[in-house]
Amino acid sequence: MYGVNLTSLFRYKKKRESCNEGSSESVKMGYSPHNKVFSEAQEKELSKYLIRCADIYFGLPKKEVKKLAYELTKSYNLARPRSWDENEIAGEDWFLGFMARNPELSVRAAQATSLSRATSFNRTNVEAFFDNLQTVMDRHKFEPQDIYNVDETGVTTVQKPDRIVARRGIKQVGSVTSAERGTLVTLAFAVNAIGNVFPPFFVFPRARFQDHFLRDGPIGSTGTANPSGWMQDSGFLQFLNHFKKYANSSKSHRVLLILDNHSSHIHIDCLDYCKNNGIVLLSFPPHCSHKLQPLDRSCLGPFKKAINSSCDSWMRNNPAKTMRIYDIPGIVATAMPIAFTCRNIQAGFQATGIYPFNRNIFTDLDFTPSFVTDRPNPNDTHKSNPVSIEIPDPNQTSISIGTQTSVTKSQVSCLNIESIGAVNSSAMDQSSTPPKNSGDAVTTDQSVTPPMTLHPVVDPCQPSTSYSTVFSPELTRPFPIAPPRKLPAGGWRKKKSTIYTDTPEKEEIRKESEKENQKKQARNVKKNLSKKNKGKGKKSKQTKELTSSEDESDNCICLVCTESFEKSKPGENWVQCSECKMWAHEACTPGYLNYLCHNCDSD
Incomplete structure (x- = not known):
């Protein structure tokens, strides 16, 4: 009637009869894994640990995950296959099954991010930037068409070829480029919050600038030249003149220009020019432009991709010819309408919280990469206050050790467990006598605390009468923590978000x-x-x-x-x-x- 297999129904009936009549346990059917290493709760903890590692930009590759699994089975005396001990690493079949049982995980190609960017984008720097932005917005009442962002990018004569269709199975597929090493031309773009983009400003690697350099460039573009090809102080001053022409700024009509802390941007001659022509300069915090700069968030990525496609087309239309820097303006004129659309520009300002103004645009997940260097400032450290340490145990015991020890929750595993047990033992012996000084106090949430000694158990998820550890991969392999901060050397001033025209x-x-x-x-x-x-x-x-x-x-x-x-x-x-x-x-x-x-x- 219901399509149930007769053999399965017979086995179910036999199990029901074999069970005790007074037992309340339900009969379980189907196949159960006989060689499962971790329980479901333990695998969830391991999954959370791997996600946390990826969030702080210290994710583990496949091989390290298998090594961590083997280390966990040794730390907690879990039954494991014999091949794990022979190879000192978990097996491939376990990893495939673990990934299948935890669909929230996937093997991804990580994007390279410098340590400066990962650690500088923290809540303190971002809040300082939004405080300055709110100050200038309240002071001058800028409208969206008066809020601008400027940034430089480089275009070379050697492009990165697009993906092509080729024969399956061939080991190497080639595509023609202009040369092995290209020549860099710097471009400066300025966009505003309503989606407009100004004609680009070119910096050519030449001693003197000639008008014919821009013969095929976008209409209204201009440029300069210097031997290095980078933006210099004099070149940025010429860009500000170009910017003033299209922004129509003056002391009666002020505009806001948001930029990074490049040395050419904050030269005193440039600041004087901005002050005299109604341009308010606001800088990002150092190494935070990948999150806070609208051009980086929505425009420059599509622009680089469009440049590569345009260079490929140029190479096909000009076979056996070498691309020169004078051909780049024409390629930029083709790629700009594809990348600098009104929707992309507005999305960049909205994603960074600049306009519409939203200082809470970034969540805690965005700030997790700075966890590694999230340390107290040595100037603000108060050594007289005891620091409480959270120990992951069932009773949620909180301990304060000494007066000069600063330990976070993620650093608990770095402590000597026996010393913590000794501290708990002394606290139990001295629970009847109150401490004399607050600095020498050892406080607990309960009047009597049993001595804490971490013993590996067979199944950490099963409750026991004595103290047992909670399964935590963080105790076996702690999250990376940077050493204490050092004060900067004399004469060095750290940059920060600043209103430079003040x-x-x-x-x-x-x-x-x-x-x-x-x-x-x-x-x-x-x-x-x-x-x-x-x-x-x-x-x-x-x-x-x-x-x-x-x-x-x-x-x-x-x-x-x-x-x-x-x-x-x-x-x-x-x-x-x-x-x-x-x-x-x-x-x-x-x-x-x-x-x-x-x-x-x-x-």
Whole structure:
């Protein structure tokens, strides 16, 4: 009548008869896994741990997950297959079954994120930015058409080819590019909150700018040139003139320009120009543009993809020709309408909470990558207050240990468990006598606390009469925690979100600029005196290394003053950036032991 198999019905009847008449347990049918290592509750805890690791940008790959499973079975004395002990790793069949039983997990390709971006985007920096944004919005009552965002991006003459259709099974598929190493052209874009985009501003890697560089570029675009091809102080000043022309800003009609902390943006000449022409400058916190900048959130990604597609089309239409930097404006004119749409621009402002203004746009999940360096500031640490430690036990016991120990919940596993048990034992012995000082107090939620000693058990999920540990992968493999903060070295000022056109901030930058100029002049005078004493024609060790290759000396240009190496004075030292490996005059740098240029030190 119901389509039940006769053999299954017979087995069910036999189990019912074999059960005791007074038993209230229901009869279970079907197949049960005979070799299951973890219980359902334990696998859920392991799943939560893996998700948390991925949220803080320290996710575990497949091999590490299998190693962690083996370590958990050893820590909690769980029955496991013999092959796990032989290989010291969980089996492939267990991993496939674990992923199938936990559909909330999936193997994903992680996007590379720098440590600076992962840790700088925290609630403190974001709240400081929104406080400044709210201040300027309340002060000037900006409308959406007066809120702008500017950012630079680079386009090279060597594109990343699109995916193509090819023969199945072939190991290597190729696609033609212009060259092996391309030449970079910098573009600066400005958009506002209603979805408008200004014509781009080009920075060509040439000594002098010529009008024919932009013969095929977007209508209304302009540009400049410098030997490095990066945005410099003078180039950004020209961009501000270009921006003022289209934004129609003045002291009677102020506009808000939101940008990052690149050194060319906060030069004193640029700040004076903005102050005199009604442009209010607000900066993002350092290394937070991947979340807070509208152009990064919605426009520049589609723009790079459209550029690659346009470059592929150009290569097909111009076979056996090499792409030059003068062809890039025409490619940009083709790609811009695809990426800089009204919907994309408005979505970028909305996703960052800039307009409509929403300071609660980011949730706790967005701030989880900063968990690793979420440490107290050494200036704000009060060593006189005891710090309570949360221990995962059934009675929710809270303990305070010492006066100079700062331990978080995620660092409990790093403590010596026997020492914690000793503290609990002493607390039980001294429960009848009150402590004399609050700093020496050992407080508990109960009057008598049993000594805490973590013993591995066969099944941590089963209750027992004695104390047993709760199954927690975090105790076996704790989350990564950075060491305590160190105070910055003298003379180094950390950047933050700032309204640069306000008088106090602008005058502070002016004083720093004057001090830096005085230091450079003093170094130049000292070098001139040493040059006269030592004689002409003598070169330093660094200069000799530069002159070892003729091609290298021809292409070497100072990143700061853009002066070529051929024009350098005798005895003038050069230093190399530790990241991009480009060179600059030692007199043009701050003089730190490890030089990092202003291009690599920004977003």
